[in-house]
Amino acid sequence: MRQPTGDISERSAAAHGTAAHGxxxxxxFLKGAAIAAGAxxxxxxxxxxxxxxxxxxxxxxxxxxxxxNGRTIIGLSQCEVGQGVYTGLPQVVADELEADWxxxxxxxxxxxxxxxxxxxxxxxxxxxxxxxSVTQFHQRLRIAGAQAREALVQAAAARFKVRATQCEAxxxxxxxxxxxxxxxxxxxxxxxxxxxxxPNPQLKAQSERRLIGQNLKRLDTPAKVDGSAxxxxxxxxxxxxxxxxxxxxxxxxxxxxxxxxxxxxxxxGVKAVVTAxxxxxxxxxxxxxxxxxxxxxxxxxxxxxVEWDAGIAATLDSGKIxxxxxxxLDTDKAVVATQIGEAEAMLAAAGSKMIExxxxxxxxxxxxxxxxVATAHVRDGEIEVWGPIQGQDxxxxxxxxxxxxxxxxxxxxxxxxGGSFGRKYVPDFVLHAAVASNAVGRPVKVIRSRxxxxxxxxxxxxxxxxxxxxxxxxxxxxxxxxxxxxxxxxAMIKPKAMEAAGGWDETMLDAIYNLAYAVPNLTVDNxxxxxPIPVSFMRSVGSTSAVFFLESFVNELADAANVDPYLYRRHxxxxxxxxxAVLDRVVDGSGWRKPAPAGIHRGLAFNLYTGRGGAFKTxxxxxxxxxxxxxxxxxxxxxxxxxxxxxxxxxxxxxNIEGGIGFALTNTLKxxxxxxxxxxxxxxxxxxxxxxxxEMPRIEVALLDSDRPxxxxxxxxxxxxxxAVAHAVYRATKVRLRAMPFSQGLT
Amino acid sequence: MRFFLNGRPIDFDGDxxxxxxxxxxxxxxxxxxxxxxxxxxxxxxxxxVDGEPTRCCVLPxxxxxxxxxxxxxxxxxxxxxxxxxxxIEKDVPQCGYCQSGMIMAAAALLKQHPKPTxxxxxxAMTNLCRCATYHRIREAIxxxxxx
Numbered sequence: 098m099r100q101p102t103g104d105i106s107e108r109s110a111a112a113h114g115t116a117a118h119g120x121x122x123x124x125x126f127l128k129g130a131a132i133a134a135g136a137x138x139x140x141x142x143x144x145x146x147x148x149x150x151x152x153x154x155x156x157x158x159x160x161x162x163x164x165x166n167g168r169t170i171i172g173l174s175q176c177e178v179g180q181g182v183y184t185g186l187p188q189v190v191a192d193e194l195e196a197d198w199x200x201x202x203x204x205x206x207x208x209x210x211x212x213x214x215x216x217x218x219x220x221x222x223x224x225x226x227x228x229x230s231v232t233q234f235h236q237r238l239r240i241a242g243a244q245a246r247e248a249l250v251q252a253a254a255a256r257f258k259v260r261a262t263q264c265e266a267x268x269x270x271x272x273x274x275x276x277x278x279x280x281x282x283x284x285x286x287x288x289x290x291x292x293x294x295x296p297n298p299q300l301k302a303q304s305e306r307r308l309i310g311q312n313l314k315r316l317d318t319p320a321k322v323d324g325s326a327x328x329x330x331x332x333x334x335x336x337x338x339x340x341x342x343x344x345x346x347x348x349x350x351x352x353x354x355x356x357x358x359x360x361x362x363x364x365x366g367v368k369a370v371v372t373a374x375x376x377x378x379x380x381x382x383x384x385x386x387x388x389x390x391x392x393x394x395x396x397x398x399x400x401x402x403v404e405w406d407a408g409i410a411a412t413l414d415s416g417k418i419x420x421x422x423x424x425x426l427d428t429d430k431a432v433v434a435t436q437i438g439e440a441e442a443m444l445a446a447a448g449s450k451m452i453e454x455x456x457x458x459x460x461x462x463x464x465x466x467x468x469x470v471a472t473a474h475v476r477d478g479e480i481e482v483w484g485p486i487q488g489q490d491x492x493x494x495x496x497x498x499x500x501x502x503x504x505x506x507x508x509x510x511x512x513x514x515g516g517s518f519g520r521k522y523v524p525d526f527v528l529h530a531a532v533a534s535n536a537v538g539r540p541v542k543v544i545r546s547r548x549x550x551x552x553x554x555x556x557x558x559x560x561x562x563x564x565x566x567x568x569x570x571x572x573x574x575x576x577x578x579x580x581x582x583x584x585x586x587x588a589m590i591k592p593k594a595m596e597a598a599g600g601w602d603e604t605m606l607d608a609i610y611n612l613a614y615a616v617p618n619l620t621v622d623n624x625x626x627x628x629p630i631p632v633s634f635m636r637s638v639g640s641t642s643a644v645f646f647l648e649s650f651v652n653e654l655a656d657a658a659n660v661d662p663y664l665y666r667r668h669x670x671x672x673x674x675x676x677x678a679v680l681d682r683v684v685d686g687s688g689w690r691k692p693a694p695a696g697i698h699r700g701l702a703f704n705l706y707t708g709r710g711g712a713f714k715t716x717x718x719x720x721x722x723x724x725x726x727x728x729x730x731x732x733x734x735x736x737x738x739x740x741x742x743x744x745x746x747x748x749x750x751x752x753n754i755e756g757g758i759g760f761a762l763t764n765t766l767k768x769x770x771x772x773x774x775x776x777x778x779x780x781x782x783x784x785x786x787x788x789x790x791x792e793m794p795r796i797e798v799a800l801l802d803s804d805r806p807x808x809x810x811x812x813x814x815x816x817x818x819x820x821a822v823a824h825a826v827y828r829a830t831k832v833r834l835r836a837m838p839f840s841q842g843l844t
Numbered sequence: 845m846r847f848f849l850n851g852r853p854i855d856f857d858g859d860x861x862x863x864x865x866x867x868x869x870x871x872x873x874x875x876x877x878x879x880x881x882x883x884x885x886x887x888x889x890x891x892x893v894d895g896e897p898t899r900c901c902v903l904p905x906x907x908x909x910x911x912x913x914x915x916x917x918x919x920x921x922x923x924x925x926x927x928x929x930x931x932i933e934k935d936v937p938q939c940g941y942c943q944s945g946m947i948m949a950a951a952a953l954l955k956q957h958p959k960p961t962x963x964x965x966x967x968a969m970t971n972l973c974r975c976a977t978y979h980r981i982r983e984a985i986x987x988x989x990x991x
Contacts, residue, residue: 179939179975314935321940322931323923324876324916328941331875339870392859392866466880466888466941466974515878515941516974547881748935752977756938759976782885782972791966793978 155290157245159211160190160238162204163286169200169269174212174223175230176205176487178517179756180811181749182230183317188746189235192308193242193301196282197269203316205511207489211237217603217710219591222490224522226634227709228809231745235807243298245289252288253280268307312748317513328515329485332472332542338368340533340543341394343384343401344375344553347775349408349629352381356402361386366393370401373532375553375631376495376525380408382553385533387541395546407775410629415771415778419457421626422561425582426455431622434601434610438618443576447567452657454564454650457836458583458642459769461557462777463635464785467515468550469526473533474540479506480531481540485514487522495524496531518760519634523555548780555633556770558584560605562646572658573668576618579650581605581643585625586632603710604639608816609647613676613705614669630772636757637815640706641764645837648702648820653833662701662824663689676705678801679718679738686799687720687736697722697733700824702817706809713808716740716801719758719817722794723825730839732762732794732822740801742808750810751798757814758796763788765819767838847908849874850918860906865889867905868915876916876944880972887971890945891915897952916944919951927951930988938975945971950985959989 154162154170162170171187187203190196206212207223214233215221246266253271254261257278264271272279282289320326345351352372355361361370366389372381384401388394425431444451471484473496480496486509493504514521526545533541545553560583569575587595587602595602603610605623612619635641655665663684670676680703684690693699699722706715722734735758744750767786771778779785823834845856849872856867868877868891877900880888884899891900892914900913919925923932927950930936937943946969953960953968960968965985973981 177939179937181938314932315937317940318932318935318937319923321937321943322916322928322947323920324874324944326940327875328878330879331869333873333875390858390862390866390870392862392870396859464974466886466939466972467878468880514939516939518974544879547883752935752938752980755979756975756977759978760974763974763976781883782881783883787972787974788976788978789972790969790978790981793976793982796979 155286157248157286157289158241158294159206159209160241161194161245163282163289165283165286167200167269167281167283168202169194169196169282170202170204172206173203174206175225175234176511176514177317178225178487178514180230180753181315181746184313184315185746185749186230186234186238187316188308188313189238190242192306193239194246195266195268195307198308198313200269201316207509207511208505213490217712219594222488224488224491226487226519226522227712228811228813229708229712231807232708232713232809235745239300240298243300244294247295247298248289248292249282249285251292252285255288256280256285309745311746313746315749327512328467329470329483329512330467330515330544332483332512334472334474334483334540337472337540337542338387338389338537339391339394340385340387340530340541341391341398342529342543342545342549343386343398343403344549345382345405345408347405347407347410348413348631348772348777349410350382350775351406351408352384353404353406355384356404357400361397361401364393364397366390367397369533369537371533371536373529376523376528383529385529385543387533387537391544411775413629413772413775415773418559418626418628418772422457422559422582425624425626426561426563426580428624431580431624432600433620433622434599434606435612435619435621438576440576440578440618440620443567443618444565444578450567452566452568452654454653454833454835456562456564456646456649458560458645459771459837460559460630461635461764461768462551462554462770462779462785463516463518463520464551464787465516465518465520468545468547469521470542470544471527471530472540472542473527473530475500475531475535478502479508481508481510482527482531483510484512484527484530485517485521486511486527487514487517487519488524491522492524492527495528499528500531500535518636520555523633551770551780551785552777554770554777555631557635557641558586558632560642564646564650566650566654568654568658572660574616574654577616578620579609579647580622580624581609581646582624582626583642584628584630584632586634586639588625588627589632602639605643607638607640607643608704608707609643611707611711613673614651614666615672616669636760637812640704640816641761641819644702644704644816645819648704648817649823649835652700652702652820652824652827666703675716675740676703679703679716679740682738682799682801683718683720683736686738686797689720693722696724698724698825698829700821700826700828702821702824704813704816706813706816708809715742715808715810715813717813717817719821721818721821721825723822723829725826725829730766730822730826731792734795734797735818735821736797736799737814738799738801739810739813740803741810741813742803742805744800745807747800750800753811754798754814755796757812758818759788759793761815761818762792762794764815765822765837766840769838845906845909847905847910848912850914856905861904864891864900864903864905864908864913868900868913874915874917878941878944880942885972886942887949888942888945890948890971892948892952895952895955897949916948919947925951926988926991927954927984930984930991933987934980934984936977936980936984938977942971942973946973946981950981950988953985954989960985
């Protein structure tokens with residue numbers, strides 16, 4: 098874990114800013130700091146009632162401002178996409194700060210090193226991803242809270258003219274213990290803001306925690322039940338115009354010419370017709386119509402007559418992609434990620450005793466309920482953007498490069514995100530808004546239609562796998578060769594790092610290259626089947642393919658050995674007590690050992706989720722209960738046991754697990770993006786359907802007690818769903834479902 | 845064209861084919877009602893038209909002349925509608941984008957069936973939620989019914 102103290106000590110030297118919304122930072126003011134673009138910007142993600150009450154506040158640390166009237170403003174650097182950081186991270190700060198939770202409001206912060214993190218030795222940046230918000234910020238925020246608490250205690254001691262050791266912070270006040278006198282934090286804010294921060298503050302002992310571990314209600318719920326929460330699509334700035342896009346029919350299509358531009362420009366309300374690239378490629382792939390209302394822009398965009406160059410992907414076709422994947426499964430040119438012992442030689446010698454299975458997963462699209470949308474205002478020497486942004490520094494870098502400006506000249510306002518799942522880290526939609534604004538010299542909000550959102554995504558890559566094993570006399574594998582092939586995500590996102598690692602893609606082999614199961618002879622390799630299809634991170638990334646392959650194969654081996662799949666895993670995980678604990682818990686909680694109700698069939702799967710670059714360890718085990726209704730799979734209940742370390746807020750973790758299972762069921766049962774004639778064949782929810790309320794199973798979550806620091810939890814519940822459901826179906830029908838989505842396999 | 849939005853008269857003089865959704869959002873500047881699909885599949889744009897739950901992304905504004913439209917902003921002044929209270933009690937929303945439509949659909953369901961069965965909830969609640977908050981929605985509807 099990165100030590101936060103470096104960032105915080107930098108703070109005193111850096112020219113960090115007064116809040117741009119006028120809440121004067123006393124600390125910043127005293128140090129004569131300039132207003133830094135991008136620092137503590139207008140928190141458009143706040144509920145309106147909070148915004149309305151802005152007044153003087155005093156910055157105590159990068160994360161904490163206090164108002165004399167008693168309000169505690171806690172900075173949030175991680176965008177709220179639904180995962181609950183808007184509540185869970187301030188909860189950590191407030192616990193160490195010993196704040197009165199009822200006084201806490203949350204403000205989105207950006208533009209300082211304190212808000213930046215790094216995944217797997219990648220560039221340090223402000224972003225949400227890889228289930229790292231809690232693992233990376235937990236300690237940093239505890240220190241910030243403790244620093245502020247100590248400063249407040251010191252300020253109170255000076256006011257009382259007593260020693261600080263006689264004072265204690267408690268629920269938003271500092272108490273002089275011998276006399277019982279107390280002062281509220283708000284009254285101490287101005288004094289505390291002038292004090293230096295202790296680089297090594299005393300953190301609370303576990304027994305002193307009042308908020309961490311509590312099931313506090315989400316702070317963003319009120320604004321999300323009365324329509325006042327501001328999402329990207331809701332941004333309105335003065336003098337704003339609206340943009341609607343028309344994108345190429347093929348993945349790499351380019352605009353040759355707009356044939357009816359004059360006619361479109363003559364429409365009432367239309368201001369401009371602009372061409373724009375589709376990040377990261379420079380070619381114009383998109384036409385944006387800018388108008389005085391979205392509906393005017395949308396109708397005009399639909400009426401555009403565009404001549405397109407189909408580009409290099411003109412013949413892109415899912416059938417051909419599958420042929421390439423099947424060929425790659427049997428190539429002798431795979432890149433080896435893990436080699437232990439002599440697996441391949443043993444398998445070659447095993448003859449008919451070798452067990453082999455092949456599995457497939459399709460391309461998927463994020464399909465966030467809020468399509469990608471952003472508002473931008475490109476001015477002389479600076480750009481201001483507002484939107485559902487998952488990577489603030491990615492946006493700064495991308496726009497800075499495109500408009501030849503320093504990244505810090507890009508002012509980023511982050512709204513609530515109407516879903517993201519990785520999608521809104523990609524800056525393509527913000528670039529569209531900026532290009533449109535630059536053309537008209539006014540702020541423009543560009544809304545992508547659902548159709549173009551699906552047809553021009555950054556997809557979860559497809560994958561295929563070939564698993565081979567031989568079993569010893571006891572039924573357990575003596576040799577395993579696992580191969581996964583498909584379009585490599587890392588080859589697009591970070592080709593140099595992938596090459597440096599030997600040319601294999603960690604995401605493609607998630608949970609396989611670092612196999613948790615004890616297998617004495619193991620070969621793991623992969624093949625990049627290159628395609629001109631943009632791919633990116635999608636919730637749980639490669640594990641939604643790799644763990645489906647791995648866990649399905651483990652279930653097949655257990656069946657071959659005629660051993661209960663729970664006991665089979667227990668045997669191969671015997672060296673890891675945490676793995677055994679989640680397996681035992683899921684079996685106890687689900688009733689695995691008892692007969693299932695009539696018509697119900699159970700399947701089990703396990704995952705040790707290690708995050709990007711092995712950043713953490715979260716253990717998950719699931720039992721799915723499935724009923725077959727006229728040949729259709731109905732998942733009735735999922736029991737999920739999780740060890741995600743120390744839990745900050747059990748309600749938030751459970752919500753992540755529940756939602757993750759529902760998200761995974763959509764992937765498992767329904768989702769597939771296919772390509773024909775160069776373009777995606779799906780375009781809206783009729784052909785890219787999502788799980789419905791009626792199809793949502795009962796979900797029970799058991800969180801295991803843990804003395805480990807908090808581990809990642811936002812992505813961990815997805816991967817075991819498909820193999821657990823597949824095995825339940827096998828036990829009901831003896832049909833192996835080896836290709837997702839399962840809607841393809843049971844008719 | 846005049847219609848009534850949360851009791852307030854709205855006079856819209858733009859394209860009569862404009863879907864009500866965009867009139868509510870961009871002309872009347874109430875943004876709680878969301879765009880999700882544009883083809884009435886996802887329900888993020890659900891409002892009440894004379895009390896009936898309606899997906900307004902495909903509803904031309906000219907077709908609702910003189911009618912009463914209720915959006916999430918008009919459901920209650922202070923989050924006091926039983927459905928809103930139950931949503932808060934059960935911590936239903938995750939990203940929250942679909943929840944205005946969900947709440948409007950649930951409020952209409954409870955008006956028709958004050959004590960809905962699970963099957964009635966299944967039939968009425970066909971809005972989509974990518975965060976899959978569905979089972980809490982079900983719980984919250986039961987809680988609102990029994991509140």
